[in-house]
Amino acid sequence: MAPSPSPSSTPTRSTLTLRVNGEEHTLSVDHRTTLLDALRERLDLTGTKKGCDQGQCGACTVLLDGRRAVSCLQLAVAAEGREVTTIEGMAEDDRLHPVQQAFLDLDGYQCGYCTPGQICSAVAVIEEHAAGWPSAVTEDVRPEAGPPPLTAEEIRERMSGNLCRCGAYVSIVQAVARAAGTGAGRPAEGAESTEAAA
Numbered sequence: 054m055a056p057s058p059s060p061s062s063t064p065t066r067s068t069l070t071l072r073v074n075g076e077e078h079t080l081s082v083d084h085r086t087t088l089l090d091a092l093r094e095r096l097d098l099t100g101t102k103k104g105c106d107q108g109q110c111g112a113c114t115v116l117l118d119g120r121r122a123v124s125c126l127q128l129a130v131a132a133e134g135r136e137v138t139t140i141e142g143m144a145e146d147d148r149l150h151p152v153q154q155a156f157l158d159l160d161g162y163q164c165g166y167c168t169p170g171q172i173c174s175a176v177a178v179i180e181e182h183a184a185g186w187p188s189a190v191t192e193d194v195r196p197e198a199g200p201p202p203l204t205a206e207e208i209r210e211r212m213s214g215n216l217c218r219c220g221a222y223v224s225i226v227q228a229v230a231r232a233a234g235t236g237a238g239r240p241a242e243g244a245e246s247t248e249a250a251a
């Protein structure tokens with residue numbers, strides 16, 4: 054990343070290279086530019102949504118080196134050298150990612166505004182669970198206990214950073230469960246509850 058010269062002694066812009074969905078993009082940004090704004094306003098990747106712009110709703114969730122992150126709280130300059138994956142990078146050619154397909158099949162959305170963030174989070178949730186990461190509702194957190202069953206309660210807790218103003222939580226939980234292979238074709242345990250996922 055090369056700071057651009059400015060009239061004052063302190064540079065306020067830099068030219069950086071962002072790697073997004075496997076493609077490199079070189080752009081000059083103000084140091085205060087968030088990754089969310091760089092994606093949407095500079096790279097035209099408008100699938101990532103701006104909701105609260107302060108880290109509270111999850112609409113802007115992307116994957117950074119495979120881990121989920123709210124892009125409104127990340128500076129673009131801090132993402133240089135990292136692999137950024139957005140909703141536009143989930144499908145492989147014409148084939149949707151299994152999580153996208155599950156959301157589609159099970160109506161895991163209404164207006165769809167929160168959906169890109171929900172899907173990015175769900176992809177990471179499934180990987181975190183498979184890797185044995187416990188959540189706040191995991192009863193037995195001993196490493197030898199292995200991954201806990203991915204119940205509806207586990208999914209709701211692990212997805213709790215992603216809000217849905219349409220209240221599509223029941224279908225979202227079912228979609229995550231199906232994609233995880235724990236409840237393909239049927240709701241996860243307790244998923245029929247109307248209790249919100251977040």
Ligand code: FES
Nearest residue numbers: 104105106111125
């Ligand atoms: S827009 Fe980033 S968390 Fe809400």
Ligand code: FES
Nearest residue numbers: 163165217218219
């Ligand atoms: S589907 Fe409308 S905000 Fe979630």
